[in-house]
Amino acid sequence: MSTGEIKTPQVTAGKKPPKQHPAGRRFAAGEHPAPVLHPVVLPQISTDPLDELVDRLRPRLRRAVDGLQVAAALEADGCTDRIARVEYGFTDVFVLADAVFRGLGPQAHEDTVPPVAARTRWQTPRVLAHGPLYALPSVVFPAVLAVLGQRSLVLALALAGGLGWMYSGTAAYAAYKLLGADRPRAAAVLLALTILAGPLIGAGAGATVVAVTGGGAELILLTAGQLAYQMAGTVLVFYRREGRLAATMLPAAAAGGLYLIVGPAARPAAIATATAGVLAAFAVALWTTRGRGPRDELPGAPVLRAWRTGLAGVSCYGLCSAALLLHAQAPYLLTRFDVAAAAAPLILVMGFVEWRAEHFRGTVVGLTHRIGRPAHFRAAVWRRILADTLACLAVTTVPAAGLLAWLAAIGRLTTAGVLMTAAHVVLGGAYLAAFLLAGFERHLWLCLSLLAAIAVHVGGGLLLGAGPGSGAATVDTALFLGSVLGLQALFLIGLAPLVSQARHYR
Structure with missing residues (x-):
């Protein structure tokens, strides 16, 4: 065959050429080729359970910044760790969370957690001033005690103080919930x-004490004024008007200090200045x-109904906290x-x-952005708690040492006084943990x-025959110190x- 010649199949007269498949195969006469199939490309569906988990969690975790937040969502x-091992093949939930976080892909910058708003320069001094503001009325108490001078006064102050602590705390909690709900x-x-x-509640408490133990109208006026000041202080602190509270009570504190120096003449x-200040x-x-x-x-009523359990818890906490301090x-007095x-x-x-309790949450939120390993995160959180607790103990020790x-x-220092002062130093660290627990509801x-701490103190005193008597005050105060050490451990x-779970800081 010469170059360029095209070879065609030869056809015998009266016969058709054999059929040929498009792919090139020849078929004999009477043989039928299989139908030509045109492939259809379908989207690949993953059967990997990890991919399915990532797709399911993606809408909820589009703002996730680390594996700890993913772990919180999984928990x-x-x-559980068993589910992570059996269904996904990972050793525990945190390793699974890291894999899911990587599967989510890079997050847009706008999806990261927004920075905390900058605090004003007066924020820290404002919070630090709460302690002295709470203590201002106590400067006038010596003058009041000198006027009334009766044991029923102690019961009245304890009852009104406990009620005021519970009442003001519950009111502030309810108001914060309403404010958070845009009410x-x-x-x-x-x-x-x-x-x-x-003041009506305080007057009722005073009248009850007068009816039971005796006293006069001045005792009722005292308890009414005590509740009036506690609620006024709560409201002004709530609205961050501590300066107004200080302006109203500083003259009374100055007059009370003058009485301590001058004596009965002042x-x-x-008393008049304190009344005007309240x-x-x-x-x-x-x-x-x-x-x-x-x-x-x-309306705000539905919000309060939704938080009725929390309101009851705050009331109970306030009452128990006041009982711990006042019963001892x-x-x-x-x-x-x-x-x-x-x-x-x-x-x-x-x-x-x-102040330290307020900063704790922000500090730990910052840790979730910087630390990716759960063990390192837990260690960092507990180091923060230890550092803040030691700071509270150290700061409380300074005025305690001065006292x-x-x-x-x-010439009035006694062993009982030292032990009771040491107990209140310990309470400085315990109340930090109490604030954190309250934040977790x-x-x-x-x-x-x-209640356990109170039971240990009172029960131990009954067993040992110790009490507020002159001969047993040392044992009584030592028992109280031991009870508050146990309270710190319980907190x-x-x-x-709670504190080392990242889901609480999302």
Whole structure:
């Protein structure tokens, strides 16, 4: 065949050429080729359970910044270490969470957690001032005690103090929940009503004490004023008007200090100034609640009904916390000044304790952005708690040492006073853990722990025959110190399963 010649199949006369498949195969006569199939490309469907998990979690975790947040979501869905091993082939939930986080892919910059708003330069001094503000009325108490001078006064102050602690804490909690639900007007109305009711509740407590143990109208006025100041202080702190509270009570504190220096000659001025200060604080707080929020906002009652369990928990915590302090000190108010004054250092530094508790959550949120390994995260959180606890203990020790030095200088330092002061130093660290537990809404654990500490103190005293008597005060205060050490341990045990879980900081 010459070049370029095309070879064609030869066809015999009367016969058709054999069929040929498009692919080139020849078929004999009578043989039929298989039908030509045109392939269809379908999207590949993954059968990997990890890919399915990533796709399911993607809408919820589009803002995830690390594997710890993914682990929190998995734990919330009920994923356990066993499920991670059996269904996905990973050793535990955290290793699975890291794989899911990588599967989510890079996150857009706008999806990261927004930075915390910058605090004003007065934020820290404002919180630190809470302790001294709480302590201002105590400067006037010596003048009041000199006027009334009766044991029923101790019971009245203890009862009114416990009620005020519970009442003001519950009111503030409810107002914060209303404010968080965008009900500022309802929060203001609630606080205004609680301010107005405060003196009535205090007067009722005073009247009860008078009916049981005796006394006069001045005792009722004292308890009414005590509740009025507690509620006024709560409202002004709620609205960050600590400067107004200080302006109303500083003259009373100055007059009370003058009485301590001058003596009975300054007593009328101290009592009159204190009365005017309480009335001024009450009026300023009531005025502060006016005109807040639109008139047409949604009602606040459904919000409070939704948080009724939390409200009950806060009330119980406030009552138990007041009982812890007052049951230990009330017997010494009229007989042992060195023991009764031991609470002053704790009250002065409560603002510092509150400040450290406020910063804890922000600090741990920052840790979730920097630390990716669960073990490292847990260790960092506990280091933060240890550092803050030691800081609270150290700061409480400073005024406590000053108080003990002053008592030694005037010849009134005793072993019982030292032990009671040491117990309140320990409480400075314990209340940091209490604030953190309250932030996690663990009010039941708080109440049970406080009741356990009270039971240890009172029960131990009954077993040993110790009490507030002159001969047993040392044993009684030593028991109280031991009970608050146990309380600190209980609070930390309650924090253990909570603080190192990243899901609580999302």
